[in-house]
Amino acid sequence: MNRRIGIVGGxxxxxxxAHRIAGMGRDVAVTVLEKEPELARHQTGRNSGVVHxxxxxxxxxxxxxxxxxxxxxxxEFCAAHGLAYDRCGKVVVALDQGELGRLQAIHERAxxxxxxxxxxxxxxxxxxxxxxxxxxxxxxxxxxAVVDFGExxxxxxxxxxxxxxxxxxxxxxxxxxxxxxxxxxxxxxxxLAFDQLVICGGLHTDRLxxxxxxxxxxxxxxxxxxxxxxxxxxxxxxxxLVYPVPDPRYPFLGVHLTRRVDGGxxxxxxxxxxxxxxxxRWRDLRPGDLxxxxxxxxxxxxxxxxxxxxxxxxVGSLSRRAFCDxxxxxxxxxxxxxxxxxxxGVRAQAVARDGTLxxxxxxxxxxxxxxxxxxxxxxxxxxxxxxxxIATWLFENDRGQTSG
Ligand SMILES: Cc1cc2nc3c(=O)[nH]c(=O)nc-3n(C[C@H](O)[C@H](O)[C@H](O)COP(=O)(O)OP(=O)(O)OC[C@H]3O[C@@H](n4cnc5c(N)ncnc54)[C@H](O)[C@@H]3O)c2cc1C
Numbered sequence: 001m002n003r004r005i006g007i008v009g010g011x012x013x014x015x016x017x018a019h020r021i022a023g024m025g026r027d028v029a030v031t032v033l034e035k036e037p038e039l040a041r042h043q044t045g046r047n048s049g050v051v052h053x054x055x056x057x058x059x060x061x062x063x064x065x066x067x068x069x070x071x072x073x074x075x076e077f078c079a080a081h082g083l084a085y086d087r088c089g090k091v092v093v094a095l096d097q098g099e100l101g102r103l104q105a106i107h108e109r110a111x112x113x114x115x116x117x118x119x120x121x122x123x124x125x126x127x128x129x130x131x132x133x134x135x136x137x138x139x140x141x142x143x144x145a146v147v148d149f150g151e152x153x154x155x156x157x158x159x160x161x162x163x164x165x166x167x168x169x170x171x172x173x174x175x176x177x178x179x180x181x182x183x184x185x186x187x188x189x190x191x192l193a194f195d196q197l198v199i200c201g202g203l204h205t206d207r208l209x210x211x212x213x214x215x216x217x218x219x220x221x222x223x224x225x226x227x228x229x230x231x232x233x234x235x236x237x238x239x240x241l242v243y244p245v246p247d248p249r250y251p252f253l254g255v256h257l258t259r260r261v262d263g264g265x266x267x268x269x270x271x272x273x274x275x276x277x278x279x280x281r282w283r284d285l286r287p288g289d290l291x292x293x294x295x296x297x298x299x300x301x302x303x304x305x306x307x308x309x310x311x312x313x314x315v316g317s318l319s320r321r322a323f324c325d326x327x328x329x330x331x332x333x334x335x336x337x338x339x340x341x342x343x344x345g346v347r348a349q350a351v352a353r354d355g356t357l358x359x360x361x362x363x364x365x366x367x368x369x370x371x372x373x374x375x376x377x378x379x380x381x382x383x384x385x386x387x388x389x390i391a392t393w394l395f396e397n398d399r400g401q402t403s404g
Contacts, residue, residue: 002027002028002029003026003027003028003029003195003196004028004029004031004182004193004194004195004196005021005028005029005030005031005194005195005196005197005198005394006030006031006033006183006185006192006194006196006197006198007030007031007032007033007197007198007200008033008173008185008197008198008199008200008201008208009032009033009034009199009200009201009202009205010032010033010034010036010039010040010153010157010167010169011039011040011042011043011044011153011200011202012040012044012149012152012153012156012379012380012383013200013202013372013375013379013383013386013387014032014034014198014200015032015039015040015153015156015157015160015167016153016156016383016384016386016387017198017200017386017387017390017391018030018032018156018157018160018165018167019156019157019159019160019163019165019384019387020384020387020388020390020391021165021387021391021394022160022163022164022165023159023160023163024391024395026395029164029166030160030164030165030166031165031166031167031168031192031194032157032160032165032166032167032168033168033171033173033185033187033192034167034168034169034170034171035170035171035172035173036169036170037169037170038169039150039153039154039157039167039169040149040150040153040154042202042203042278042345042346043202043203043345043346043347043348043380044149044150044153044202044380045149045150045153046280046343046344046345046346047149047345047377047380048256048258048266048268048269048377049146049147049148049149049258049260049261049266050090050144050145050146050241050258050378050381051071051074051075051085051144051145051146051147051381052067052071052144052377052378052381053067053071053090053110053115053116053141053143053144054067054068054071054110054113054114054115054378055092055106055109055110055113055115055118055139055141056106056109056110056246056253057109057113057360057378058109058359058360059109059112059113061359061360062360062361062363062389063359063360063361063378063382064113065385066361066382066385066386066389067113067378067381067382067385068113068114068115068385069382069385069388070378070381070382070383070384070385070386071143071381072385073384073385073388074147074152074381074383074384075145077152077155077156077384078147078152081155081159083147083148083151083152083155084147084148084151084261085145085146085147086145086146086147086259086261087142087143087144087145088144088145088146088239088240088241088259089129089140089141089142089143089144089239089240089241090140090141090144090240090241090242090243091121091126091129091130091133091135091138091139091140091141091240091241091242091243092106092138092139092141092243092244092245093126093133093134093135093137093138093242093243093244093245093330094135094136094137094138094245095134095135095136095244095245095329095330096136097136099136099245100136100137102245102248103120103137103138103139103245104120106139106245106246107120107139110139110141115141115143116142116143117140117141117142117143118139118140118141119139119140120137120138120139120140121137121138121139121140122136122137123135123136123137125138125140126138129239129240130238130239130240130242132237132238132331132332132333133238133242133330133331134329134330134331134332135330144240144241146241146258146259146260146261147261148260148261148262149380156384170188171187171188171190172187172188173185173186173187173208174186174187174188175211176197176208176211176212176369178197178212178213178367178368178369182194182195182368183195183196183197183212183368183369185197194368195368196368196369196370196394197212197368197369197370198369198370198371198372198390198394199212199369199370199371199372200372200375201372202348202375203220203222203277203278203346203348204220204277205220205348205371205372205373205375206218206219206220206350206373207220208371209364209369209371209373212366212369212371213366213367213369214364214366214369214371214373215364217298217352217353218298218350218351218352218353218358218362218373218374219292219293219296219298219299219350219351220277220348220349220350220351221273221293221296221298221299221302221349221350221351222273222274222276222277222278222279222289222293222346222347222348222349223252223271223272223273223274223346223347223349224269224271224272224273224274224279224280224344224345224346224347225252225268225269225270225271225344225345225346225347226268226269226270226272226317226323226344227266227267227268227269227342227343227344227345228266228267228268228320228323228339228340228341228342229264229265229266229267229339229340229341229342230257230264230265230267230338230339230340231337231338231339231340234265234334234338235263235264235265237257237265237331237333237334237338238257238259238265238331239259240259241256241257241258241259242256242257242330242331243256244256244329244330249306250271250306250309250357252269252271252347253377254326255267255268255269255270255316255323255326255327256268257327257330257331266342267323267327267334267339268323268342269344269345270313270316270317270323270326271313271347272310272313272314272317273293273310274346275289275290276289276290277289277346278346279346280343280344280345280346281344282317296351296353297353297355298351298352298353298354298355298356299351299355300355301354301355302351302355302356302357304355305355320336320339321336323339324336324338324339347376347377348374348375348376349374349376350362350373350374350376358373358374360374361374361375361379361382361386362374363386363389363390363393365393370390370393370394372386372390
């Protein structure tokens with residue numbers, strides 16, 4: 001009999017996995033269950049669109065390895081399918097001498113991670129690359145690119161379906177049970193049976209994992225990232241991607257300027273607590289979601305440590321001028337009137353019980369159910385490599401508990 005593999009979640013990670021499994025040519029029936037009426041509605045369709053080259057990640061970590069491999073697979077896929085893949089390049093900009101040490105450390109990591117073409121540039125060369133950007137030095141990554149991850153997901157899904165995958169939308173998974181005989185899934189009134197299940201549930205992944213008997217730690221804390229867009233007449237202020245030197249205490253990269261494949265330029269995202277798992281605006285408040293976040297000891301410990309940053313982010317969220325000020329440190333000509341509100345995204349950031357923000361990708365396995373517990377940026381970049389990694393687990397380790 002065919003092996004039956006179910007995948008919960010039709011974002012880029014779930015769909016890339018279906019694509020991978022369907023393409024392996026094994027005797028496997030793969031089914032994707034997505035609760036929304038279309039694929040890629042959440043994180044995958046609401047991000048910066050950057051194909052990260054792998055600058056920041058601890059050498060040897062899953063993020064470092066799967067990001068580099070993901071770039072390779074994604075660029076090949078886009079080339080083979082005629083999808084836009086714009087290697088517009090990126091500069092990470094040091095505003096003053098005090099930031100040079102951290103910039104140098106990122107350079108060393110990037111080299112250790114095998115990122116090609118990395119170079120430190122001085123003030124003059126920065127001006128040549130980005131004439132409107134101010135800084136004392138920058139790290140230039142010429143291969144960092146942009147794509148439309150929603151479009152990539154739809155193309156992966158189309159090809160997976162052509163190879164036999166069953167991709168269903170409008171099917172919310174409400175219950176998961178597992179025993180020696182298999183995994184039972186209740187999805188919108190139907191009861192489905194699988195031999196193995198992979199949870200790629202993004203903002204709901206911890207809840208789904210708990211339904212399947214996985215431990216409750218870590219939990220997803222939803223952080224909204226708000227964007228503005230440069231007014232069309234001001235898009236010439238940047239040529240490629242302009243990033244600050246990130247604060248090593250946080251997994252977020254700071255407000256940056258990002259060129260999109262359609263020519264628009266995004267400014268953002270910030271990071272504020274979302275009041276619902278899918279809370280794209282301040283007024284999107286779900287008392288149950290918020291109560292769950294506030295009750296998680298890890299959230300309270302994290303908030304006690306980082307409340308000052310939290311307050312600053314909220315001010316930037318409520319005031320266009322404050323948001324503009326953050327970006328104007330890099331592009332002094334920028335005016336609040338240049339910024340038009342754009343749509344926001346919400347990051348599924350795993351926070352451990354001890355209050356640490358889980359930095360690396362985390363994938364755990366309990367019996368027949370694999371759950372992706374932390375897949376923040378650069379998981380869209382890495383999606384095809386995450387899929388390759390999980391497919392290896394599914395077919396090589398058939399028993400027990402693992403995490404990686
Ligand atoms: C603001 C922002 C900027 C980012 N920028 C970048 C970037 O530039 N580059 C990069 O590489 N990454 C970036 N990321 C990260 C990237 O978007 C995510 O890591 C990636 O999209 C994760 O994909 P996913 O498939 O795991 O999650 P999602 O895309 O969130 O997909 C999960 C899916 O599961 C479905 N689901 C949930 N519960 C159920 C259920 N019960 N039943 C059925 N379906 C369910 C959801 O509806 C959803 O479609 C960014 C993220 C954000 C939010």
